[in-house]
Amino acid sequence: MTEEPERPASYREPQQARSAATLARVLRAAEEIASADGLEEMTIAGVAQRAGVSVGTIYRRFEDKEQLITALTERMLERREEYVAERLRTAEPSLSGVMDAYAHALLQSFADSSRLFPELLRTRGSRSLDRGARTITELHRLLLEAAAPYTGQIRRSRPGQALDTAARAVLGACFHNSVRPDPATGEEARRRYADELADMAIAYLLTPDRRHTAGT
Numbered sequence: 001m002t003e004e005p006e007r008p009a010s011y012r013e014p015q016q017a018r019s020a021a022t023l024a025r026v027l028r029a030a031e032e033i034a035s036a037d038g039l040e041e042m043t044i045a046g047v048a049q050r051a052g053v054s055v056g057t058i059y060r061r062f063e064d065k066e067q068l069i070t071a072l073t074e075r076m077l078e079r080r081e082e083y084v085a086e087r088l089r090t091a092e093p094s095l096s097g098v099m100d101a102y103a104h105a106l107l108q109s110f111a112d113s114s115r116l117f118p119e120l121l122r123t124r125g126s127r128s129l130d131r132g133a134r135t136i137t138e139l140h141r142l143l144l145e146a147a148a149p150y151t152g153q154i155r156r157s158r159p160g161q162a163l164d165t166a167a168r169a170v171l172g173a174c175f176h177n178s179v180r181p182d183p184a185t186g187e188e189a190r191r192r193y194a195d196e197l198a199d200m201a202i203a204y205l206l207t208p209d210r211r212h213t214a215g216t
Helices: 017-037 044-051 055-061 065-089 095-111 116-123 126-153 159-179 187-205
Strands: none
Touching: 017 044, 017 055, 017 065, 044 055, 044 065, 065 095, 065 126, 095 126, 095 159, 095 187, 126 159, 159 187
């Protein structure tokens, strides 16, 4: 008998604006504590105190700390999707403009709570990994959509495949920067690194293939 896939623990979604504002305050407090002290040090009581709500208020929304962490993971990933989408919407209308916006947006989004984000995906098991995979899929879709009007500028023999490769390379480099012991930190260092990633991606996309299969 095969095991059923692990499903994310659900929690009570707010139905009113006041409840939504309270939830946002609770999640912001949880993120601040977890970013500063780590997930293991984060407690329901500590989150309640920082958010300015009662412990009972949190338990009416979440059954336990794990559900709170699930909601925190969801919030952080949604925020990354929204941020990248907005940066791509306002990108310079060209292939280089889109890739530049993508690299800068990804690097900045990973730098946001950089200590906490990898820990959430690394320690929370398959549920967080599955949610993280959905975000990666969405970020990839956003790039393809933004770059679609400019794929004619790509000089590789398979433009779609080349754009996929460039997107994966930039995403992987940005994630790697967030988990390495010596990341590019500070606004200036991140800007330079994002510029280099965008330049690398554009150089690849605008360079014809070096090798061709015989007969093609």
